[in-house]
Amino acid sequence: MTNPNTSKTALITGASSGIGAVYADRLAARGYDLILVARRADRLEALCAQLTKTHGIKAEPVAADLTKDQDLARIETLLASREDVQVLVNNAGIARLAPAAQTSANDALSQIALNITALTRLTQAAVPAFVARKQGLIINIASVLAVHSLPISAIYSGTKAYVLQYSRGLQQELAETGVKVQLVLPASTATELWDLSGVPLAALNKDTLMTTEDMVDAALAGLDQGETITWPSVADASLWDKYDAARAALFASTQAGKPAPRYNIA
Numbered sequence: 200m201t202n203p204n205t206s207k208t209a210l211i212t213g214a215s216s217g218i219g220a221v222y223a224d225r226l227a228a229r230g231y232d233l234i235l236v237a238r239r240a241d242r243l244e245a246l247c248a249q250l251t252k253t254h255g256i257k258a259e260p261v262a263a264d265l266t267k268d269q270d271l272a273r274i275e276t277l278l279a280s281r282e283d284v285q286v287l288v289n290n291a292g293i294a295r296l297a298p299a300a301q302t303s304a305n306d307a308l309s310q311i312a313l314n315i316t317a318l319t320r321l322t323q324a325a326v327p328a329f330v331a332r333k334q335g336l337i338i339n340i341a342s343v344l345a346v347h348s349l350p351i352s353a354i355y356s357g358t359k360a361y362v363l364q365y366s367r368g369l370q371q372e373l374a375e376t377g378v379k380v381q382l383v384l385p386a387s388t389a390t391e392l393w394d395l396s397g398v399p400l401a402a403l404n405k406d407t408l409m410t411t412e413d414m415v416d417a418a419l420a421g422l423d424q425g426e427t428i429t430w431p432s433v434a435d436a437s438l439w440d441k442y443d444a445a446r447a448a449l450f451a452s453t454q455a456g457k458p459a460p461r462y463n464i465a
Contacts, residue, residue, distance in 0.1 A: 208257075208283040210234040210274075212265060212321065213291030215242035218340065218388065221415040222288050227254040231286065236261045236274055265291055265317035266309060275324035287325045288338045289318045292358075296351040307354050314358035319365065326369070326378065333377035338422070339366045343386045343430070346442070370427055379427070383418045385409065386432045 209226045213219040215237035223233055227250045235243050235258060243260035250258045261277070263270035278284060293313045295306040322337055329335025344352050345359035366382040373380060387408050414431050421429035430439060458464045 206232075206283060207285040208232040208234060208281065209286035209288060210236065210278065210284050211288040211290060212236045212274075212317070215239045215246065218385075218411050218415060219288070219290040220246055221411045222290060222338075223250060223258070224253075225415055225419055226286065226288075227256045227258070230254075230256065232257040232259075232283070234259045234261055234277065234281075234284065236263050236265070237291070238262065238264050265321075266312040271317055271320055275320055278321060278324040279328055282328075282332070284325070284328075285334060286336045286338070287321060288340070289321060290338075290340045291317060292340065294352075294355045296349075296355060298351055299353045302354060310354050310358050314355070315361050318362060322365075322369070326373070329378040330373070330376045335378045336422075337369070337378070337380045338418070339380065339382050341366070341382055341384045343384050343432075345384055367428075381418070381422050381426065382428045383421075384428070384430050385414050385418075388414045 207230075209222075209231040211219050211222050211226070211233065214223050214233075214235035216239075219235075219237065223235055223246060227233060233247070233250065233256065235247060237243055240260065240262035243262060247258035247260045250256065261274070263274055265271050265274070278287065291313055293310055295302060295310055297306075299307075318339060322339070325335065325337060329337075339362050341362040342355075342359040344356040345363040348356040363382060363384070366380055370380045370382075388411055409432055417431035418429050421431070428439065430436075433439065
């Protein structure tokens with residue numbers, strides 16, 4: 200990852216701004232050519248021109264709305280057929296933060312379509328090609344809300360919990376294939392997602408807000424250190440180890456074959 204072959208390409212979704220744009224800059228600095236995917240063609244084209252000039256790499260803009268089947272299918276084809284694509288960054292996502300009773304079906308389904316369906320389909324398109332070449336990297340951007348839910352985040356937290364569990368399952372499946380999966384769980388990060396979510400960026404506690412640059416740099420540092428699960432803002436890494444150990448113990452305790460004694464079932 201640190202010294203990649205310049206013929207290798209990274210495909211990044213949600214790349215026109217925020218976290219995706221920073222990933223584009225950082226991977227370009229590491230010598231990767233880029234395929235940048237987002238809805239806003241003008242922003243993509245400007246970013247590609249800038250990165251090409253700054254880093255001397257090739258950057259290809261691909262305008263696509265990943266909630267639309269036809270556009271999603273085009274990106275699936277790219278991932279399945281382009282042998283130079285060695286990195287997939289599943290960054291595209293959306294949040295609609297409101298109580299479930301006040302969330303329209305369209306808002307609920309749009310979160311599921313982008314945060315779950317698009318991420319899954321693109322990953323499923325990339326994995327066979329990566330496995331066949333015995334190399335590749337998938338970076339899935341989740342959220343700390345994958346392990347926590349707020350009164351306004353039931354749907355969003357549910358989608359990010361899916362990303363967590365899907366990624367962990369993939370990590371086990373691909374352990375001996377040469378294909379790596381990194382799961383990144385950012386906390387509040389200064390992106391445009393907030394102003395579109397229903398909770399304005401200005402309403403957040405600035406002391407808890409991380410810049411996109413710091414988030415991506417921390418995630419890539421974690422990748423370089425061999426992390427498969429990265430919590431960019433968590434100082435005490437043992438907290439995740441304890442959480443995961445408790446989860447494993449809880450799962451092991453379910454394998455009993457009979458109701459727990461507290462239910463007093465004769």
